[in-house]
Amino acid sequence: MASHGVLVSPGDTQPGQLLARVLDELRALxxxxxxxxxxxxxxxxxxxxxxxxxxxxxLAEGLVEAGFEWEGWEFINSHQAAFAALTPARLKELGGGIASWGQADAFATILVGPAWREGLISDSDVDGWARSPDHWWRRIALVSTTVLNTRSRWGTGDTQRTLAVVGILIHDRDDTVVKAASWALRSLVPWDPRAVRTFLESHETELAARVKREVRTKLETGLKSRRRSVHGTDLSK
Known part of the structure; x- marks a missing residue:
C-alpha cells in the first residue's frame, strides 16, 4: 500500500533526511x-x-542519483527560489550525467528551456551547447527551443531563436540531433509556418531528408507523419 502520511516537517532540512522520506514515498507507490x-x-x-x-x-541531486531524474528536476522547476538560482554553470552540473534520449528531453523541457524562456540563461549559452562535442547537449539545445513554442509550457513562439539553433546544427547527421531538429522546426509551425517553409526552401540541400520530410508533412497536414493504422488511427503524433 502507498504511504499517505505527511512527508515533510518544517525541520526536515538535514542532508539526506528529506531525500530519504521522498524516496520512501516514491518507492512505496x-x-x-x-x-x-x-x-x-x-x-x-x-x-x-x-x-x-x-x-x-x-533533494534533486539525490533523486537523480537514485534514478528519479525528471522528478528531481521538477522539484527545481517548481520551487521559486531554486528555479531563480539556475545558471549556465549549475545547469551543466545538473545535466552532467545525461546519457539517454529520455534524460536529455526531460532535462531540456523541464529546466533548460524554461530557464531560457525566463532569461536565466542567454542565447549564447544555448548556442554554445549546440556546438558541444557531446551529442546529448546538442540535442538539449534543440529540444529547449520547443519550450519556446509550446503553449502548455507558456511558450509564445520564437522564430528567431528556434531557427538560429537549427541553423547551427543543420549539417549534423547524428540521429539524436536530426530528430531533434525536426521536432524544433515542427514546434514552430503553428506559430510561423511561413518562416519554417522559407527555411526549408533556403536550406534544401543542407537539411537531412528526415527533417525535410517530417516538417513538410507537418506544414501540409498538421501531423508528423502520414502513416495510419489499419483502423484509421493516427500513428504520427
Whole structure:
C-alpha cells in the first residue's frame, strides 16, 4: 500500500533526511507511473515551497542519483527560489550525467528551456551547447527551443531563436540531433509556418531528408507523419 502520511516537517532540512522520506514515498507507490510520481512531487513541492533553494538542489541531486531524474528536476522547476538560482554553470552540473534520449528531453523541457524562456540563461549559452562535442547537449539545445513554442509550457513562439539553433546544427547527421531538429522546426509551425517553409526552401540541400520530410508533412497536414493504422488511427503524433 502507498504511504499517505505527511512527508515533510518544517525541520526536515538535514542532508539526506528529506531525500530519504521522498524516496520512501516514491518507492512505496502502488503504481510506478508518471501520474503517481508527479502526485508525490506536487505534494512535497507544496510542503517545501518556503525552504531554502539549497535544500531543493540537494533533494534533486539525490533523486537523480537514485534514478528519479525528471522528478528531481521538477522539484527545481517548481520551487521559486531554486528555479531563480539556475545558471549556465549549475545547469551543466545538473545535466552532467545525461546519457539517454529520455534524460536529455526531460532535462531540456523541464529546466533548460524554461530557464531560457525566463532569461536565466542567454542565447549564447544555448548556442554554445549546440556546438558541444557531446551529442546529448546538442540535442538539449534543440529540444529547449520547443519550450519556446509550446503553449502548455507558456511558450509564445520564437522564430528567431528556434531557427538560429537549427541553423547551427543543420549539417549534423547524428540521429539524436536530426530528430531533434525536426521536432524544433515542427514546434514552430503553428506559430510561423511561413518562416519554417522559407527555411526549408533556403536550406534544401543542407537539411537531412528526415527533417525535410517530417516538417513538410507537418506544414501540409498538421501531423508528423502520414502513416495510419489499419483502423484509421493516427500513428504520427
Amino acid at each position: 502502488e503504481k510506478h507511473d508518471a501520474a503517481s510520481f508527479r502526485a508525490v512531487r506536487r505534494k512535497v513541492s507544496a510542503e517545501i515551497a518556503t525552504m531554502d533553494a539549497s535544500v531543493v538542489f540537494a
